Amino acid sequence: MQPRLSQLAVYPIKSTAPLHLSRCAVADTGLAFDRQFVVCDSNGKFLTARTQPQLLSIKASLLHDSLIMSAPESEPLTLKYTSIEKHYDNITVWKDQINAAYCGKAAEQWFSRLLQRPCKLYFFDSQSSRSVAENPEKQVAFADGYPLLLISQASLSDLNQRCKSTVVMEQMRPNLVVENTLPYAEDSWKRIRIGTVEFIIAKPCGRCILTTTDPDTLKRNPDREPLSILKKYRKGRDGEAHFGQNLIALNHGIISRGDAVEVLEVCEPERYPTT
Incomplete structure (x- = not known):
C-alpha cells in the first residue's frame, strides 16, 4: 500500500500540547x-x-x-x-x-x-x-535539534505490543505520522516527498524521559515505559534509545493530511542488538 500522511502536528510553544492540523506550510525552520x-x-x-x-x-x-x-x-x-x-x-x-x-x-x-x-x-x-548542528546551512527554531520528527503508526503499534502500558502517539511528539507501512520502515528512508516538499532523513531520534510522561495526567510511568522498553531493542550506537526519524526539508511548500509519502531514496538502516 501507498504510505500516507495520517497526522500533522505542530507545537507552537516548545514542550506544550500538540496542535493537529489538516495542512501546513513548510518553511526554513x-x-x-x-x-x-x-x-x-x-x-x-x-x-x-x-x-x-x-x-x-x-x-x-x-x-x-x-x-x-x-x-x-x-x-x-x-x-x-x-x-x-x-x-x-x-x-x-x-x-x-x-x-x-x-x-x-x-x-x-x-x-x-x-x-x-x-x-x-x-x-x-x-x-x-x-x-x-550537522547541516549548518539549515535552520531550526526551538526544537531539540532538528526541524521535524516523523514516526510511522506501525512502529508505535509494534512498541505497544512490547509494553505493559499503552503508549499514545502524543508521548512521542512527532510532527508527521505515516500510515500504511511496516514497523520501522522509516529507518531505511533517506529521501522522501510529501506533497510538494522533499525531505532528507537526518538521523534517528534519540528519546528521553519525556516519553514516559502521560500527557493527560502529567505523571511519569512507574516502569519508565516506553523508554525502558526502547532501550532493550532500539539502543543505537550512540547509546540512545531510537524511535522515529529526524527530518530536514529541502524546499518550501504545503503538505496536507492524506498526502502520499513517496520514498525517493533508501539507505541501510541502523542495526540494533537483539536481547
Missing part, C-alpha cells in the same frame, strides 16, 4: 509555527516538560494575528503578534545561544503563575538564527 516560542527561566535557559510537566497541559491556538494560550484553571491569554517586542535577549537552548524576541510582560506573568516560578516567553523571529 520546518513546519510553520512549530516550536517558534519557548519558555525560559530568569537566567534565559529554556524550560521543557522534562522538568516542568505542567507545560504539557498548555494548548496553543493559532490565529492570523495572534496566539491564544490556555491551561486548566487559568484564564486564556491572547498574544498579538504585533505586540511582540523588538527587544532581544540571548537565551540558551541546549548548547546554542539564540537571539530571541521577548514576548512581553503579560506572557511573562501568565507563565510565571502557571509554573510557579519566574519565567519569560520568547519568539524565534526573522532576526533569530540557529543552525542545525
